[in-house]
Amino acid sequence: MNTNVDQFTQWLDEHNGQTLSIQKGEHETGSKDVLDIDLISLELQSVEVRSANQNTQDDYLPSEEVILYGEGYIHGDETRTPLPDNYFEIPLDESFKFHSDGNEIKIETEKALYRISTN
Template identity: 40%
Template structure:
């Protein structure tokens, strides 16, 4: 696991039992412009790291973090329950993290995540 993924895992582990607000912005292919922003609230119970060692294309990340807990996602129709009480963060390509006071910013090749204590 890379240093950034370790930092992300450790930060999340240190906030088990707390409520997180996760804002995810998809990155336009080949551009650094954010579109399609999702907002999730999650009571973090635990995390798992899933390795997809047999990933041979860009459709499956080599690793992903799965955040387990009760939560909801904001949609145009209003607030909806989080499917299967889990939120996945696919770790495509190089992963960079920036740790701020009560927030961790995570950047992958395909998305930007701002994870705040709520």
């Protein structure tokens, strides 16, 4: 596991039991422009880091992913829909960057930008 992943999971462990606000912005392919923004709230119960099978040749699979377990909701226009499986996945790739600013962290990958904060 690299240092950024360690720092990321340590931050999450410190906020276990708290409600997290997650803002996910998907990048346009080959660009840093954000196409779509999803808003999620999740009461964090546990964290798992899962490594992909290195023998795969599928470029769509991440090298690692961080899975946040807990009851959560996707927030839409005046609606709130439960997460289907009580977890939220953050796929990580070689371009993964982590920045912490106290009660907020920023995660950037090739495909998305995540802002996670405590309520």
